[in-house]
C-alpha cells in the first residue's frame with residue numbers, strides 16, 4: 001500500500017511538472033497568490049490524505065495529492081519544453097470508478113439507453129494555445145465539451161470557436177491539496193472564501209469564457225472536499241442557470257452531491273484518459289475502458305487534455321467507435337437533471 005501511495009505522489013509530481021512547463025513555455029507565469037494556509041502542516045496533511053486515499057480506494061488523487069512529490073520536481077530546474085501542457089489531472093482511476101459504481105446516486109446511469117451507448121469527452125485545460133494538440137482536439141468530428149481556463153491567452157478565442165456543436169465550460173481553478181506548493185493558478189476558488197468572493201470569482205472567470213454553460217474544476221482536490229465552499233459555489237451556479245461537472249480529482253469530493261442538493265444540473269467524470277499522457281497504448285486503453293463503461297451503463301463522461309498522444313489516439317479511434325454505434329455527446333446531455341437547452345451549447349446562458 002505504501003508503494004501505491006508513493007506511486008500516486010510520483011504521478012502528482014508529473015502533473016505539477018506539466019503545469020510548470022506550461023507557465024514557462026506559454027507566456028508569463030500566472031500571478032502568484034498569497035499563501036492562505038489554513039493548516040500550517042499542510043504538506044503533511046496532504047501526505048496523510050494521500051495515504052488515506054490509498055487505503056480507501058486503492059489509489060488517490062493523482063491530480064494534486066502531494067507536495068512532497070512536487071517539490072523535488074520544482075527544484076530540479078527547468079522542464080524540457082517538449083513536455084506537454086497544463087495538467088494531467090490524473091485521478092478517476094478504475095478504483096475510483098468502481099467506487100462510483102457502488103453509489104446509489106449512480107443508479108440512473110445504469111439504465112441502458114436505446115440507440116447506443118453515449119460517451120461525453122471533455123477537453124480540459126484549454127485556453128493556452130490554438131495550435132498543436134489543442135487544434136487537433138478542437139477539430140474532432142463529434143460533439144465535445146470544451147473546458148477553458150479563465151484568463152489565458154486564448155480563452156476567449158476558444159470560447160468563440162466552441163460554436164453550436166460544442167459544450168463550453170469554464171474550467172475553474174480550485175484549491176488543491178498541497179497548496180501553496182501546488183498552485184492552481186490565478187482566479188482560483190480557495191478554502192475560506194465567502195459567498196460574495198465566490199460569486200466574484202465566478203463572474204470574473206465567466207467574463208473570459210463568454211458563453212460558458214457550466215463549470216468544472218481544475219485541480220480542486222481540497223476545494224471540492226469542502227462542503228461549505230461547494231455550497232457557496234453551487235448557490236452561485238444555480239442562480240446563474242449554470243451546470244457543474246465534478247472532475248473528481250479526489251475521492252473525497254462532495255461537489256456532485258452538493259450540486260444535486262442545490263438543484264444544479266450535474267455529472268461526474270468517470271475517468272481521465274491521459275494519466276500516462278505520453279503512452280499511446282495507455283491512452284488507447286483508457287478510451288476503450290470509457291467506452292466499455294458506457295456500453296455497460298448506458299453513458300460515461302471522460303476527461304482528456306491537449307497532449308499530442310491524446311489528440312492522436314482520439315483522432316484515430318473516434319471514427320471507429322462511431323462506426324460501432326457509440327454516440328459521442330456533450331457532457332451537458334448526460335447531466336442530472338438534464339439541462340433545458342443542451343441543443344444549443346455555447347449559445348449564451350444567464351450568468
Ligand SMILES: [Zn+2]
Pocket residue numbers: 087089124125171217218219
Ligand atoms: Zn485542469
